[in-house]
Amino acid sequence: EGVEVGVILTEEQSGLTKVSSRSADGEKYDVAAVLKEFGGGGHKAAAGATIERPLEEVKKDLIAALTRLLQ
Numbered sequence: 001e002g003v004e005v006g007v008i009l010t011e012e013q014s015g016l017t018k019v020s021s022r023s024a025d026g027e028k029y030d031v032a033a034v035l036k037e038f039g040g041g042g043h044k045a046a047a048g049a050t051i052e053r054p055l056e057e058v059k060k061d062l063i064a065a066l067t068r069l070l071q
Contacts, residue, residue, distance in 0.1 A: 005024070018050050032044050037065055039051065
Protein backbone atom coordinates (compact mmCIF):
# COMPACT_ATOMS: atom_id res chain seq x y z
CA GLU A 1 0.00 0.00 0.00
CA GLY A 2 1.34 3.44 -0.91
CA VAL A 3 3.99 2.17 -3.33
CA GLU A 4 3.88 3.92 -6.70
CA VAL A 5 6.96 2.41 -8.38
CA GLY A 6 8.97 -0.69 -7.52
CA VAL A 7 12.35 -1.70 -8.94
CA ILE A 8 14.51 -4.79 -8.49
CA LEU A 9 18.20 -4.76 -9.46
CA THR A 10 20.13 -8.01 -9.81
CA GLU A 11 23.80 -8.31 -10.72
CA GLU A 12 23.82 -11.47 -12.82
CA GLN A 13 27.59 -11.50 -13.17
CA SER A 14 30.30 -8.94 -12.63
CA GLY A 15 29.38 -5.90 -14.70
CA LEU A 16 25.97 -7.14 -15.89
CA THR A 17 22.86 -5.81 -14.13
CA LYS A 18 19.24 -6.83 -14.72
CA VAL A 19 16.49 -4.35 -13.87
CA SER A 20 12.81 -5.15 -13.42
CA SER A 21 10.29 -2.40 -12.65
CA ARG A 22 6.57 -2.04 -12.01
CA SER A 23 4.32 0.97 -11.69
CA ALA A 24 0.99 1.07 -9.87
CA ASP A 25 -0.24 3.57 -12.49
CA GLY A 26 1.47 3.32 -15.87
CA GLU A 27 -0.22 6.43 -17.19
CA LYS A 28 1.10 8.51 -14.30
CA TYR A 29 4.50 6.78 -13.92
CA ASP A 30 5.73 5.31 -17.21
CA VAL A 31 8.56 2.98 -16.19
CA ALA A 32 9.11 1.87 -19.80
CA ALA A 33 10.13 5.42 -20.73
CA VAL A 34 12.68 5.44 -17.89
CA LEU A 35 14.15 2.06 -18.81
CA LYS A 36 14.30 3.03 -22.48
CA GLU A 37 17.05 5.47 -21.39
CA PHE A 38 19.01 2.39 -20.28
CA GLY A 39 18.38 0.33 -23.43
CA GLY A 40 15.40 -1.53 -21.99
CA GLY A 41 11.71 -1.54 -22.71
CA GLY A 42 8.33 -2.96 -21.90
CA HIS A 43 4.96 -1.51 -21.07
CA LYS A 44 4.14 1.70 -19.20
CA ALA A 45 3.38 -0.26 -16.02
CA ALA A 46 6.02 -3.01 -16.37
CA ALA A 47 9.46 -2.80 -17.93
CA GLY A 48 12.94 -4.24 -17.72
CA ALA A 49 16.49 -3.94 -18.98
CA THR A 50 19.79 -5.78 -19.01
CA ILE A 51 22.62 -3.29 -18.64
CA GLU A 52 26.31 -4.03 -19.13
CA ARG A 53 27.46 -2.01 -16.12
CA PRO A 54 28.05 -2.81 -12.44
CA LEU A 55 25.00 -2.73 -10.16
CA GLU A 56 26.20 0.24 -8.07
CA GLU A 57 26.63 2.42 -11.19
CA VAL A 58 23.22 1.42 -12.55
CA LYS A 59 21.61 2.01 -9.15
CA LYS A 60 22.96 5.56 -8.95
CA ASP A 61 21.80 6.51 -12.46
CA LEU A 62 18.46 4.73 -12.10
CA ILE A 63 17.66 6.52 -8.84
CA ALA A 64 18.31 9.85 -10.59
CA ALA A 65 16.04 8.89 -13.51
CA LEU A 66 13.25 7.65 -11.22
CA THR A 67 13.48 10.79 -9.09
CA ARG A 68 12.79 12.85 -12.23
CA LEU A 69 9.83 10.57 -13.06
CA LEU A 70 8.30 10.91 -9.60
CA GLN A 71 8.50 14.71 -9.50
